[in-house]
Amino acid sequence: MGGSATGQKIAFLGTGKIGEALLSGLLRAGKAPGDVMVTARRTERAEELTARYGVTAVSNADAAKLADTLILAVKPQDMGALLEELAPQIAADKLVISAAAGIPTAWFETRLAAGTPVVRVMPNTPVLVDEGMSVISGGSHATEAHLVRTEEIFRSVGKALRVPESQQDAATALSGSGPAYFYFLVEAMIDAGILLGLPRQVAHELIVQSAIGASIMLRDSGEHPVKLREAVTSPAGTTIAAIRELENHGVRAALLGALEAARDRSRELATGGK
Ligand SMILES: NC(=O)C1=CN([C@@H]2O[C@H](COP(=O)(O)OP(=O)(O)OC[C@H]3O[C@@H](n4cnc5c(N)ncnc54)[C@H](OP(=O)(O)O)[C@@H]3O)[C@@H](O)[C@H]2O)C=CC1
Ligand SMILES: O=C(O)[C@@H]1CCC=N1
Structure with a gap:
């Protein structure tokens, strides 16, 4: 062929x-x-x-x-x-x-x-x-x-x-399931906008466009995500106040655990099992 x-x-x-x-x-x-x-x-x-x-x-x-x-x-x-x-x-x-x-x-x-x-x-x-x-x-x-x-x-x-096929379960956890994590985050941030008193449509537009802009910068700027985040994080400003809350709630550890769980589930499916 x-x-x-x-x-x-x-x-x-x-x-x-x-x-x-x-x-x-x-x-x-x-x-x-x-x-x-x-x-x-x-x-x-x-x-x-x-x-x-x-x-x-x-x-x-x-x-x-x-x-x-x-x-x-x-x-x-x-x-x-x-x-x-x-x-x-x-x-x-x-x-x-x-x-x-x-x-x-x-x-x-x-x-x-x-x-x-x-x-x-x-x-x-x-x-x-x-x-x-x-x-x-x-x-x-x-x-x-x-x-x-x-x-x-x-x-x-x-x-x-x-x-290599040995990396497929990890890849499944990252990119196969990956879009769902972003949708989940966006959904939660839109809810946060509602909590702060914004109309749902406004909250949706602000977060979705921010996600698009951030994604394109991640892809095209050649900068590490840490650098891009630092550029948003002004001394004694708003962003660092939010980051402290994310760290306090263990969001980084939650992501590590979440992707490990997805990798493990992929392994469990290896035999086509339930
Ligand atoms: N959704 C995703 O983002 C991704 C999914 N995958 C993989 O793709 C596969 C499908 O997932 P997804 O599309 O989400 O699942 P869906 O349930 O949407 O699609 C599976 C389809 O297969 C049909 N089907 C089941 N058995 C047969 C059969 N014997 N003959 C013909 N058709 C059959 C089902 O029919 P019926 O409608 O009657 O149930 C259904 O339409 C999974 O193996 C998943 O791991 C991979 C990457 C990403
Ligand atoms: O959730 C799932 O099992 C499938 C595989 C990767 C994305 N969706």
């Missing part, structure tokens, strides 16, 4: 939140709807996706037959059943990409035909706005061409970075 994704048929097996986000991004990037297939458990969901995107809804078995690249995007807990149904139908010249948290490439390799290339990818939902962060690791039969083909798919919706 060649390295280029152009003209290749791609199937999403399980097209929920992340599957749909990726699908919409691929189409925005110019992939022809006729080259994209989706599978769904429910007929209404299949109809919704075909109406919205003009892609073809097929059975899992047909996806395995017709597509060159299969992107498996069901929950880790549903992966066992999907593989049981599908493994015998996947020829070893297909590229199998798993977007599932936790499950190692070796788990797939033991269930698929000998030599089937498997690539594990952890994307995140900002693929919806072409600002995704996808972390990629090849299994033991994935060649450079397979990794390049995977990168082409995920770079069309943001950044992609190759890491």
Whole structure:
């Protein structure tokens, strides 16, 4: 199989939140709807996706037959059943990409035909706005061409970075789940604005634009986050009063613990368990 994704048929097996986000991004990037297939458990969901995107809804078995690249995007807990149904139908010249948290490439390799290339990818939902962060690791039969083909798919919706598979659970905790932490912080800060007497819409606008500005500075200034924070923190000013409260409440320690918990949960999902 060649390295280029152009003209290749791609199937999403399980097209929920992340599957749909990726699908919409691929189409925005110019992939022809006729080259994209989706599978769904429910007929209404299949109809919704075909109406919205003009892609073809097929059975899992047909996806395995017709597509060159299969992107498996069901929950880790549903992966066992999907593989049981599908493994015998996947020829070893297909590229199998798993977007599932936790499950190692070796788990797939033991269930698929000998030599089937498997690539594990952890994307995140900002693929919806072409600002995704996808972390990629090849299994033991994935060649450079397979990794390049995977990168082409995920770079069309943001950044992609190759890491050793041993780093995937940590990457899942950081970038896979990462957007949720920012939404959580923004939600809490909007509530703080309400506490301070601002109308909700004003609080929302102030915090969201501050988040956008801060994110762009983090990305583009080349400065360490400490430097950027110091530049906001005037002597005896307002910011240091807030930072003292954050430190008093152990927010840094809470984040360390939170990401460790996410990493551990990813490890627990390794067997597709509950
Ligand atoms: N959400 C995120 O931000 C990210 C998620 N992931 C990973 O992506 C995967 C999916 O997560 P997410 O999109 O959030 O979950 P969703 O539940 O939104 O999507 C999973 C979809 O798979 C469908 N499905 C389940 N079994 C089958 C089957 N046998 N055949 C066809 N379709 C099936 C479900 O159908 P039904 O609607 O009937 O339940 C559902 O639509 C997980 O493994 C997760 O770890 C990775 C990175 C980020
Ligand atoms: O919460 C989850 O398990 C998935 C994986 C990373 C983001 N969402």
